[in-house]
Amino acid sequence: MRWLDGIAVAGPLDRGLEFGDGLFETIALLDGRARLLERHLARLAAGARRLSITPPPASIVAAEVARAAATPGAGLVKLILTRGDGGLGYAPAAGEAHRHLLALPARPRPPAWGEEGVLARLCTTRLAEQPLLAGLKHLNRLEQVLARGEWTDPAIAEGLMLDVQGRLICGTMTNVFMVLGEELVTPALNRAGVRGVMRGALIEAFRAEGVRVTERDVDPAELALAREVFLTNALIGAWPVRALAALAWPAGPFARRAQAWVGAW
Numbered sequence: 001m002r003w004l005d006g007i008a009v010a011g012p013l014d015r016g017l018e019f020g021d022g023l024f025e026t027i028a029l030l031d032g033r034a035r036l037l038e039r040h041l042a043r044l045a046a047g048a049r050r051l052s053i054t055p056p057p058a059s060i061v062a063a064e065v066a067r068a069a070a071t072p073g074a075g076l077v078k079l080i081l082t083r084g085d086g087g088l089g090y091a092p093a094a095g096e097a098h099r100h101l102l103a104l105p106a107r108p109r110p111p112a113w114g115e116e117g118v119l120a121r122l123c124t125t126r127l128a129e130q131p132l133l134a135g136l137k138h139l140n141r142l143e144q145v146l147a148r149g150e151w152t153d154p155a156i157a158e159g160l161m162l163d164v165q166g167r168l169i170c171g172t173m174t175n176v177f178m179v180l181g182e183e184l185v186t187p188a189l190n191r192a193g194v195r196g197v198m199r200g201a202l203i204e205a206f207r208a209e210g211v212r213v214t215e216r217d218v219d220p221a222e223l224a225l226a227r228e229v230f231l232t233n234a235l236i237g238a239w240p241v242r243a244l245a246a247l248a249w250p251a252g253p254f255a256r257r258a259q260a261w262v263g264a265w
Contacts, residue, residue: 014098016082019090020139023047025079025197028235029069029106034077035265036234037062039197044081047136053083053097061099068103075106076235080139109157109236114259117242117251118157118231122220123147123172127163127192135195144172157239158231160220163192168218174231174239175199178223179254184211187218198232198262205261206254228252237262 002009015021025040034040041058048055055061061079068077080100086093125147133140147159158171170176170193177186177199184206189195206213223229228249229241238258240251 012085012087014082015084015086015092016080016098016100016139018086021051021086021092022053022080022082022139023051023137024081024139025137026234027065027069027077027079029075029077032069032074034065034069036197036201037065039201040079040234043137043195043197044079047138048081048097050132050136051083051138052092053081055081055097056099064099064101068101071103073105074103076104078102078104082139107235113157113239114237115251117240117249117255119155120158120160120171120231120241120244121151121156122245123150123159123161125150125161127161127169129163129165129191131191134191134193135189137194148172158241160244162220166220167191168220168223169193171231174233174236176218176229176231177202177254177258178218178226178229179252180222180226182212184213184254185218185222186213186215188215196233198234198237201265202232202238202258202261206257211254223247228254230255230258232258 002013023044025044027037027040028035041061045055065077065079082098083092084095084098086095125143127143147161150159158174160171160176161169163169168176169187175186175196177184203213224247231239231241238255240255241249
């Protein structure tokens, strides 16, 4: 037996809620169409394989996402895949995975954030190293919750996060790119962080145009040497960063190229 807000309810508890045992995708919509859907489904399937969760066929999920995307007023679809009802204890029991879909309105963002750039800050909350989970968009997001709770100033759009060794990894909800000389650098995500679908799409697009894109460990001190810095995710596309503490950058040509591609996708 279990109780929800003091009321007895029947049925077992989903391991997604009990242990954070699952994955999620946040999919942007444009005119009722899911953007970068194939990349989202590919990442979900890869994450499910890593966690030994059997996902439903991609064609079924794609059809469900398409139906959700047609919801009036929807600006995004959130897809959650959990291991399902797993019984007692941590040991993953064989069972059917559960999927949850939410059709939600788009979160309003100031247009100036994309046009002029955003203000960012450096978070004190550090990301733990866990190579087995690195790159996955799993349901355990408490580090990001704590980091996002560090500021209330609405003028600050994002906080950048370091790992426990002091390496720059990502934003609370974004991936980070910086331009060093003619090279585009983004932090390696083999110890922590999420491999964003927009990050992957932009890396491929830049490389296809002959730009040298490097994924490596990044010392946050390198930000002072950058010609421009920009942030990406599936919902915002690409935001130039115009200032971080005493550092300032222009909304440069690399960020503008990224925005142009996002608009075309």
